[in-house]
Amino acid sequence: MKTYLDCIPCFFKQALEAARIAGASQKIQKRILDKIAIAIRKFPLSSSPPEMGQIIYGLVRRETGNADPYVKIKAKSNKLALRIYSRLKKKVNYSRHKLLTALELAVAGNIIDYGVKNSLDVDKELKKILSEENKAIRKEGKNIFNYPEFRRALKNAGTILYLADNAGETVFDRVLIEEIKRIDKNKKIIYAVKEKPVINDALIEDARQCGIDKVAQIISSGLDAPGTILRLCSKKFLKIFKKADMIISKGQGNFEALSNVSRPIFFLFMAKCPVVARDVGCNLGDIILLHSPKR
Amino acid sequence: MKTYLDCIPCFFKQALEAARIAGASQKIQKRILDKIAIAIRKFPLSSSPPEMGQIIYGLVRRETGNADPYVKIKAKSNKLALRIYSRLKKKVNYSRHKLLTALELAVAGNIIDYGVKNSLDVDKELKKILSEENKAIRKEGKNIFNYPEFRRALKNAGTILYLADNAGETVFDRVLIEEIKRIDKNKKIIYAVKEKPVINDALIEDARQCGIDKVAQIISSGLDAPGTILRLCSKKFLKIFKKADMIISKGQGNFEALSNVSRPIFFLFMAKCPVVARDVGCNLGDIILLHSPKR
Numbered sequence: 001m002k003t004y005l006d007c008i009p010c011f012f013k014q015a016l017e018a019a020r021i022a023g024a025s026q027k028i029q030k031r032i033l034d035k036i037a038i039a040i041r042k043f044p045l046s047s048s049p050p051e052m053g054q055i056i057y058g059l060v061r062r063e064t065g066n067a068d069p070y071v072k073i074k075a076k077s078n079k080l081a082l083r084i085y086s087r088l089k090k091k092v093n094y095s096r097h098k099l100l101t102a103l104e105l106a107v108a109g110n111i112i113d114y115g116v117k118n119s120l121d122v123d124k125e126l127k128k129i130l131s132e133e134n135k136a137i138r139k140e141g142k143n144i145f146n147y148p149e150f151r152r153a154l155k156n157a158g159t160i161l162y163l164a165d166n167a168g169e170t171v172f173d174r175v176l177i178e179e180i181k182r183i184d185k186n187k188k189i190i191y192a193v194k195e196k197p198v199i200n201d202a203l204i205e206d207a208r209q210c211g212i213d214k215v216a217q218i219i220s221s222g223l224d225a226p227g228t229i230l231r232l233c234s235k236k237f238l239k240i241f242k243k244a245d246m247i248i249s250k251g252q253g254n255f256e257a258l259s260n261v262s263r264p265i266f267f268l269f270m271a272k273c274p275v276v277a278r279d280v281g282c283n284l285g286d287i288i289l290l291h292s293p294k295r
Numbered sequence: 296m297k298t299y300l301d302c303i304p305c306f307f308k309q310a311l312e313a314a315r316i317a318g319a320s321q322k323i324q325k326r327i328l329d330k331i332a333i334a335i336r337k338f339p340l341s342s343s344p345p346e347m348g349q350i351i352y353g354l355v356r357r358e359t360g361n362a363d364p365y366v367k368i369k370a371k372s373n374k375l376a377l378r379i380y381s382r383l384k385k386k387v388n389y390s391r392h393k394l395l396t397a398l399e400l401a402v403a404g405n406i407i408d409y410g411v412k413n414s415l416d417v418d419k420e421l422k423k424i425l426s427e428e429n430k431a432i433r434k435e436g437k438n439i440f441n442y443p444e445f446r447r448a449l450k451n452a453g454t455i456l457y458l459a460d461n462a463g464e465t466v467f468d469r470v471l472i473e474e475i476k477r478i479d480k481n482k483k484i485i486y487a488v489k490e491k492p493v494i495n496d497a498l499i500e501d502a503r504q505c506g507i508d509k510v511a512q513i514i515s516s517g518l519d520a521p522g523t524i525l526r527l528c529s530k531k532f533l534k535i536f537k538k539a540d541m542i543i544s545k546g547q548g549n550f551e552a553l554s555n556v557s558r559p560i561f562f563l564f565m566a567k568c569p570v571v572a573r574d575v576g577c578n579l580g581d582i583i584l585l586h587s588p589k590r
Contacts, residue, residue: 009308045325
């Protein structure tokens with residue numbers, strides 16, 4: 001997805017929020033915004049928004065000297081998500097459509113704002129997301145949810161590359177991966193996280209902490225951007241990306257970075273911003289499972 | 296009110312919206328955002344947001360060659376508001392607290408988005424605003440609504456300067472002015488509008504079209520900014536501003552520009568943005584009647 005003009009005000013908003021989370025003084029906050037203003041003028045709109053994201057969050061780290069501003073938020077998210085792991089498992093086990101429920105949970109994990117929620121809220125929120133999602137899927141045709149294609153691709157896939165998004169969400173990803181492995185224990189699953197801190201995106205330690213190492217091989221994409229920008233990824237990652245039979249891509253950032261790439265990708269995310277929703281052709285707030293070659 | 300860092304993303308958003316309303320191409324929209332980026336870096340945060348507003352809307356006019364991008368929206372607002380004038384009068388006439396109702400209507404006129412509403416919607420919206428407002432006032436102490444001070448100041452005022460905000464809203468202002476004149480026909484009321492087009496702010500022709508000339512003297516402040524920035528006002532206006540016994544100031548823009556000025560001003564507006572709400576010390580969406588010397 002290219003960068004739209006509507007992304008520009010949002011870049012400043014994100015930079016300000018990140019600067020504050022990193023503990024920047026008013027003066028440093030202003031300096032960051034001024035530097036974003038310079039960067040914006042040079043930024044080609046043909047690039048995807050995560051490319052600007054990389055600039056923004058890199059700038060915030062350098063200007064504040066805070067190498068990982070979201071470290072506490074990530075730790076809290078992991079902890080809270082791990083606490084509800086057994087409840088998530090029960091939801092899948094008691095479901096008549098286990099894979100579908102696991103997929104829905106994987107999106108739910110992306111939606112929940114762990115930063116401000118307690119365990120009880122998360123459970124309540126899960127219920128809401130799951131029921132709305134079920135409703136949405138039933139209204140087939142209105143929502144983009146390529147579940148039959150997903151099942152088919154999954155059946156034939158030997159190696160699956162799973163592109164992670166946020167910390168905490170990794171626990172929900174684990175539940176989906178475990179369900180995929182339950183169906184066929186011979187599937188090889190590679191779970192790719194970011195190389196360096198960017199926003200609350202999962203790193204290798206987050207994936208390990210959430211137990212992904214028990215069910216998949218964990219690798220880093222080599223990135224410090226909030227989306228898989230291929231030209232910046234490591235050679236090792238790119239080799240896997242090109243060879244995998246199926247790619248499960250979590251979150252908006254990965255969609256923005258990869259929407260024009262010709263590979264068997266299934267984008268799993270909620271359209272949280274109006275620009276992405278317009279680009280996809282869905283409504284704001286829709287939960288999307290989009291098979292890329294369809295575009 | 297000073298400019299907060301949170302205003303910066305919003306400046307870009309406003310510029311983009313105005314550029315589109317002015318019919319700018321994608322290329323010109325981008326050029327406007329790039330020029331705002333340059334202006335932002337030089338803009339002192341000690342200035343009030345309407346000072347940046349003047350830069351933004353001036354830039355949009357110059358870059359698009361469209362001297363009055365909101366002219367159609369203003370015409371539509373005037374027309375629609377005039378259509379419900381008699382209904383507004385009835386609301387005041389049938390009210391047990393005529394002045395209070397007229398004040399509430401004057402805020403309501405600021406809230407309604409005429410651009411997208413039809414006459415029926417406006418009536419529905421009015422009902423909602425009036426009932427919520429009444430409720431809000433009843434919860435005295437929670438909302439800032441200095442009505443007793445307003446009544447007192449009004450009683451003693453010979454000359455009242457009324458600072459207008461948007462087109463359309465002028466009809467609602469007329470209803471309030473007529474109520475003030477009904478109480479005491481000897482009050483001298485001067486209604487100040489903008490000199491040149493800026494957003495949908497009322498100009499002399501809007502005030503005349505809405506019949507203000509029948510109840511007040513219409514003047515221009517000499518401005519093309521979305522708020523009364525005193526250092527840019529005409530000498531004629533400043534003379535009246537300094538001598539008036541009471542000033543009724545409509546809308547957020549005028550509050551932002553005049554909140555630190557020591558004059559007997561009553562600010563009448565809805566706190567539409569979180570930054571203003573925080574500055575005032577109220578909740579987002581609160582309807583405010585604020586007597587300035589209290590600050």
